Amino acid sequence: MMVEITEDILTKVIKERKSATHKGNYGRILLIGGSENYGGAIIMSTEGAIAAGSGLVAVATHSMNLTALHARDPEAMYIDWRDHSLPNLVKNMDVIVCGPGLGTSAFATKVLVMLKDIISKKQTIVLDASALDLIAKDHELLPFNAGHIVLTPHQMEWQRLSQIRIPFQTDSANKTALNKLEAEGNIMLVLKSNHTHVYDEKGQVFINPIGNPGMATGGMGDTLAGIIGGFVAQFGPKIDSILAAVYIHSLAGDILYKSNYVVRPTVISKILPRLMKKYSGLN
Ligand SMILES: NC(=O)C1=CN([C@@H]2O[C@H](COP(=O)(O)OP(=O)(O)OC[C@H]3O[C@@H](n4cnc5c(N)ncnc54)[C@H](O)[C@@H]3O)[C@@H](O)[C@H]2O)[C@@H](O)CC1
Ligand SMILES: Nc1ncnc2c1ncn2[C@@H]1O[C@H](COP(=O)(O)OP(=O)(O)O)[C@@H](O)[C@H]1O
Numbered sequence: 001m002m003v004e005i006t007e008d009i010l011t012k013v014i015k016e017r018k019s020a021t022h023k024g025n026y027g028r029i030l031l032i033g034g035s036e037n038y039g040g041a042i043i044m045s046t047e048g049a050i051a052a053g054s055g056l057v058a059v060a061t062h063s064m065n066l067t068a069l070h071a072r073d074p075e076a077m078y079i080d081w082r083d084h085s086l087p088n089l090v091k092n093m094d095v096i097v098c099g100p101g102l103g104t105s106a107f108a109t110k111v112l113v114m115l116k117d118i119i120s121k122k123q124t125i126v127l128d129a130s131a132l133d134l135i136a137k138d139h140e141l142l143p144f145n146a147g148h149i150v151l152t153p154h155q156m157e158w159q160r161l162s163q164i165r166i167p168f169q170t171d172s173a174n175k176t177a178l179n180k181l182e183a184e185g186n187i188m189l190v191l192k193s194n195h196t197h198v199y200d201e202k203g204q205v206f207i208n209p210i211g212n213p214g215m216a217t218g219g220m221g222d223t224l225a226g227i228i229g230g231f232v233a234q235f236g237p238k239i240d241s242i243l244a245a246v247y248i249h250s251l252a253g254d255i256l257y258k259s260n261y262v263v264r265p266t267v268i269s270k271i272l273p274r275l276m277k278k279y280s281g282l283n
């Protein structure tokens with residue numbers, strides 16, 4: 001059975017903040033990505049995570065991206081992804097987003113191996129973009145020990161990972177491929193397209209009915225990966241958090257598309273806090 005995601009998911013998930021709280025109550029997230037050529041990707045993911053409201057946002061990226069990252073997003077903490085303290089930082093996080101602009105170098109593979117060794121049951125990992133391409137070449141790189149794994153491929157990345165060509169990516173074929181990947185029944189799949197399908201850990205399928213072609217621009221998925229990570233960090237590692245993130249990303253896109261021919265991913269992050277405010281405290 002397929003369930004359409006509706007606006008109700010936003011009031012269900014987005015809670016009004018209580019006065020007696022601090023940043024430690026809203027989740028810690030580490031984003032890993034951004035090679036020399038793809039610095040923008042990790043910056044856009046970071047902006048998604050900050051706008052979504054995670055309590056603490058840290059970024060591990062190529063040193064070349066430091067100045068741009070800090071100039072745009074001083075809220076984010078930075079670590080050189082070659083720094084030997086990276087594994088320790090990983091251990092302290094609730095959520096890790098890995099992949100936007102990561103690239104597929106030997107070093108990128110080493111990052112995935114490190115994550116696989118270190119990640120624990122208390123943590124959620126969101127795998128996007130290059131991380132998925134590396135895993136497509138070697139399924140053993142999947143960090144099965146994570147409490148929850150969220151895969152966010154677009155159709156081409158899913159083709160590489162599942163070996164199902166795009167026209168044949170039906171829900172039943174996708175579920176079969178997902179079952180083949182799973183060791184622990186802890187993988188959720190966000191299969192991005194003009195109508196994104198989300199598969200939960202039990203095989204339930206959800207479809208996102210909104211979004212628009214103005215969103216077909218580089219960085220839109222990087223932004224979504226950050227928002228998903230931010231929602232999981234703040235609202236918990238459940239399918240509803242992911243559905244709400246997918247829905248609000250498209251809703252922001254639709255609002256902007258009314259008066260813009262192209263929707264810039266960074267502007268989605270810009271309007272997200274205001275949109276979240278509208279849906280908070282209504283449940
Ligand atoms: N500003 C930046 O630094 C950006 C960096 N990016 C990074 O570039 C690396 C390569 O990712 P790409 O996704 O560009 O490359 P891929 O080669 O993985 O996929 C892109 C191609 O797949 C095809 N495709 C088919 N169905 C599609 C669908 N539903 N959605 C999207 N594409 C579909 C299209 O022909 C498209 O050109 C990743 O690390 C990614 O994070 C991109 O995210 C774009 C922005
Ligand atoms: N025509 C469209 N209609 C609705 N949503 C779209 C459309 N094109 C792209 N999107 C959305 O934009 C995002 C693109 O993700 P992705 O391809 O990973 O981008 P990137 O890697 O460049 O950041 C997905 O969330 C997808 O659903």
Ligand SMILES: [Mg+2]
Pocket residue numbers: 128129154221222
């Ligand atoms: Mg992408």
